[in-house]
Amino acid sequence: xxxxxxxxxxxxxxxxxxxxxxxxxxxxxxxxxxxxxxxxxxxxxxxxxxxxxxxxxxxxxxxxxxxxxxxxxxxxxxxxxxxxxxxxxxxxxxxxxxxxxxxxxxxxxxxxxxxxxxxxxxxxxxxxxxxxxxxxxxxxxxxxx
Amino acid sequence: xxxxxxxxxxxxxxxxxxxxxxxxxxxxxxxxxxxxxxxxxxxxxxxxxxxxxxxxxxxxxxxxxxxxxxxxxxxxxxxxxxxxxxxxxxxxxxxxxxxxxxxxxxxxxxxxxxxxxx
Numbered sequence: 158x159x160x161x162x163x164x165x166x167x168x169x170x171x172x173x174x175x176x177x178x179x180x181x182x183x184x185x186x187x188x189x190x191x192x193x194x195x196x197x198x199x200x201x202x203x204x205x206x207x208x209x210x211x212x213x214x215x216x217x218x219x220x221x222x223x224x225x226x227x228x229x230x231x232x233x234x235x236x237x238x239x240x241x242x243x244x245x246x247x248x249x250x251x252x253x254x255x256x257x258x259x260x261x262x263x264x265x266x267x268x269x270x271x272x273x274x275x276x277x278x279x280x281x282x283x284x285x286x287x288x289x290x291x292x293x294x295x296x297x298x299x300x301x302x
Numbered sequence: 303x304x305x306x307x308x309x310x311x312x313x314x315x316x317x318x319x320x321x322x323x324x325x326x327x328x329x330x331x332x333x334x335x336x337x338x339x340x341x342x343x344x345x346x347x348x349x350x351x352x353x354x355x356x357x358x359x360x361x362x363x364x365x366x367x368x369x370x371x372x373x374x375x376x377x378x379x380x381x382x383x384x385x386x387x388x389x390x391x392x393x394x395x396x397x398x399x400x401x402x403x404x405x406x407x408x409x410x411x412x413x414x415x416x417x418x419x420x
Contacts, residue, residue, distance in 0.1 A: 184389065184419045218393065218413025221337070225399065225406050226369060228342045235411040274373075275411065 185240040186217075192274065195286055204283035209234070209276055222277065231284055236274040306348070312379055324384040329358055332377040332396035345405035350375070350398060363399050373400040388418040 194212050198204075216234035223230050275287040324340040336353035339345075345353075357375035377396040382389055394412040398405065 184417050184418055186415055188332070216413075218411050220395075220411030222378065222409040223342065223407040224365070224409075225342075225372065226366075228407060233409065233411045235413050237413065237415060239417060253360050275409075 183240065183242050186238055192272070192288060192290070195288070199283050201285055202282060205247070206278055206281045206283070209278070209283055213274070213276070229279065230276040234276040235280065236272075236276070238272040238274075240268070240271075241269045313375045324382075326380075328380040328382075329378040330355070331379040332394050333412065334394075334396060334412075337408060337410065340405045340408070342406055343401075343404050347400060347403045350400070350405055352400065354396075357398070363397070370401065374398070375400065388416050391415045391417065 191212070198212055199208065203248040213234075213236055217237050220273040221230060222233050222236065268289075272290045273288065277284040277286065333354050336416040338354065340350070355376065356373075357377055359376035360372045361374040361376065363374045372392075375398040377394075377398070379394040380395070381390065382391045392414050395410065397409040
């Protein structure tokens, strides 16, 4: 699901580009976050929400969670970092140099960096996190935009 | 005068198109107001269906090896609006955990993000 969702998200500005709406080559949320500070600057059960804010800034979104076995309710802060660069390389892969099918002459070649970070808080205190990151590539073809 | 008005109309129409180039919607907005009515170990799968509707995806949750895996229902919603200089994305994600046909927990978050292009 997640990959499909992200493909959808990053495709939007690039579809706009293909449609002649944009002339830009990079789409991004914000600069890459300093994820290592999760382990060097935050302590579970001790660090405050203000300390989390000072490191990661305002979250992109919020929510809640209840997990077994204790079913404790946590506040959830959601952070996301996306940067997508379209490289117009219709005939070759920019990394491998491998030739592509000439029929992909209208292809958009994208390099995507993405992170998700969920921070869990209990009683205004940092309680844990869930983090994922990937760097991927998407090749798409625009037919009639 | 008539020609000028027609030209103005065309410019406005093209400008409107460019300012809202594309809008994509994916999934359905989770009914998160129902979360406060769910009780772990009591609310049944049938009641979950009534409260939340049919999930878009299903899976398994197994974080703690000392516990049995939970069934996972997934709800999600994304709408993305692209304009000339940026893309605004509204995202909602809800996971429901189920154990032995009963609600056993959840994870929910939503976000509004702006992706700018340069």
